[in-house]
Amino acid sequence: MRPVAVYHGGVFDRRIRVAELIFRFLISAAALLAALLLVTDTQVKQIFTIQKKAKFTDMKSLVILVVVNGMGAAYSVVQTIRCVVSMLRGGGSIVLFNKPLAWLVFCGDQVMAYVMVGATGAAAQSAAFAKLGEPQLQWMKVCDMYDSFCTQVGEAIATSVFATATTIIVSLISAFTLFRLYH
Amino acid sequence: MRPVAVYHGGVFDRRIRVAELIFRFLISAAALLAALLLVTDTQVKQIFTIQKKAKFTDMKSLVILVVVNGMGAAYSVVQTIRCVVSMLRGGGSIVLFNKPLAWLVFCGDQVMAYVMVGATGAAAQSAAFAKLGEPQLQWMKVCDMYDSFCTQVGEAIATSVFATATTIIVSLISAFTLFRLYH
Numbered sequence: 001m002r003p004v005a006v007y008h009g010g011v012f013d014r015r016i017r018v019a020e021l022i023f024r025f026l027i028s029a030a031a032l033l034a035a036l037l038l039v040t041d042t043q044v045k046q047i048f049t050i051q052k053k054a055k056f057t058d059m060k061s062l063v064i065l066v067v068v069n070g071m072g073a074a075y076s077v078v079q080t081i082r083c084v085v086s087m088l089r090g091g092g093s094i095v096l097f098n099k100p101l102a103w104l105v106f107c108g109d110q111v112m113a114y115v116m117v118g119a120t121g122a123a124a125q126s127a128a129f130a131k132l133g134e135p136q137l138q139w140m141k142v143c144d145m146y147d148s149f150c151t152q153v154g155e156a157i158a159t160s161v162f163a164t165a166t167t168i169i170v171s172l173i174s175a176f177t178l179f180r181l182y183h
Numbered sequence: 184m185r186p187v188a189v190y191h192g193g194v195f196d197r198r199i200r201v202a203e204l205i206f207r208f209l210i211s212a213a214a215l216l217a218a219l220l221l222v223t224d225t226q227v228k229q230i231f232t233i234q235k236k237a238k239f240t241d242m243k244s245l246v247i248l249v250v251v252n253g254m255g256a257a258y259s260v261v262q263t264i265r266c267v268v269s270m271l272r273g274g275g276s277i278v279l280f281n282k283p284l285a286w287l288v289f290c291g292d293q294v295m296a297y298v299m300v301g302a303t304g305a306a307a308q309s310a311a312f313a314k315l316g317e318p319q320l321q322w323m324k325v326c327d328m329y330d331s332f333c334t335q336v337g338e339a340i341a342t343s344v345f346a347t348a349t350t351i352i353v354s355l356i357s358a359f360t361l362f363r364l365y366h
Contacts, residue, residue: 058319061308114300114351121301122308125244129312130320136241137313139322168297172358179362 016173021083023170024076030163031073037156038066043149054146061119061126062153068119069160072167075112079105102178109171116164124157199356204266206353207259213346214256220339221249226332237329244302244309245336251302252343255350258295262288285361292354299347307340 038056045052056062082105130150133141143150221239228235239245265288313333316324326333 059317060311110351110355114296117297117300118304121304125305125308126312128243129309129322134242137323137325139312139320142320168293172293175355175358176362176365179359180365182359182363 017083017087020170020173021080021087023166023173024080024083027163027166027170028073028076028080030159030166031069031076034156034159034163035066035069035073037152037159038062041149041152041156043146045145054149059126061123065119065123065156065160068115069163072112072116072163075108099181102174102181106174106178109167109174113164113167113171116160116167120157120160120164123160127153127157200266200270203353203356204263204270206349206356207263207266210346210349210353211256211259211263213342213349214252214259217339217342217346218249218252218256220335220342221245224332224335224339226329228328237332242309244306248302248306248339248343251298252346255295255299255346258291282364285357285364289357289361292350292357296347296350296354299343299350303340303343303347306343310336310340
């Protein structure tokens with residue numbers, strides 16, 4: 001038998017669960033958008049007779065960002081479904097929750113939040129090098145050459161920052177949901 | 184009047200508080216070490232008649248890492264002192280804790296954890312570029328030239344990763360400490 005805590009949640013609990021559902025849906029959408037913006041981003045440049053094509057695979061940190069955002073989108077879709085199912089099963093204001101599930105959700109959210117912060121931080125750093133160059137190291141500003149490619153990368157990183165911030169909020173909600181079971 | 188919850192904590196509570204104290208002390212030491220490793224890191228290279236000097240200020244992400252580790256060390260020293268004071272005042276197994284303080288510690292820990300993950304991720308990305316180069320963008324491997332400088336940067340990043348991981352653990356402890364006050 002799993003330890004199952006059943007209690008009648010109040011207005012506050014209901015609001016938290018609705019907020020969690022909305023946030024998780026937003027993360028799914030934003031992470032998917034960020035990944036798509038990166039994958040579809042290409043720019044071809046003609047230099048005399050040589051054709052050069054910029055793709056997200058040219059920069060490892062962008063590949064990592066695509067993978068992390070793809071994982072984040074898939075994870076958040078699963079979690080959104082879980083939220084809907086648990087709200088439908090709970091019915092009205094009655095909240096059904098058990099500790100093993102709360103631990104699972106908590107761990108998943110923590111991992112996703114930190115992985116997304118790390119990947120977005122690294123990609124933002126790469127983008128800063130591409131945009132501003134690093135004169136001390138003779139790294140050139142590749143964005144001067146691939147302007148529209150860089151703009152779309154910037155949009156993808158901004159979307160990724162939004163998804164990351166929302167993931168942090170959700171990870172705080174799941175921490176709250178888990179730890180209040182202990183007193 | 185602030186709402187103050189007084190209860191007699193068991194062996195589990197005492198262990199958590201001792202663990203928190205040890206972790207916070209470790210973060211102070213590791214973050215300080217990482218900052219010092221970066222600040223003291225220099226290498227001079229003679230290229231024909233030109234003398235070139237590598238410093239951490241040549242790369243913005245390393246400057247950010249120094250600042251973040253410095254902040255992390257200062258914050259953790261303050262928190263270590265708070266832990267000692269609260270253990271001395273609490274005396275034995277009696278735990279004195281109030282919600283506003285728990286919220287303050289929780290928020291500070293969350294901010295530090297995410298800032299450190301972001302800064303360490305960005306610095307690790309820069310280090311990867313310096314070590315491996317990015318042939319597609321014609322960014323050269325500067326570590327081939329400044330080998331001992333790069334080795335010390337690597338040590339600083341490793342120390343920073345340790346400090347970051349410990350900060351994440353501590354942030355989970357403070358989340359647990361706060362949220363169990365709600366039921």
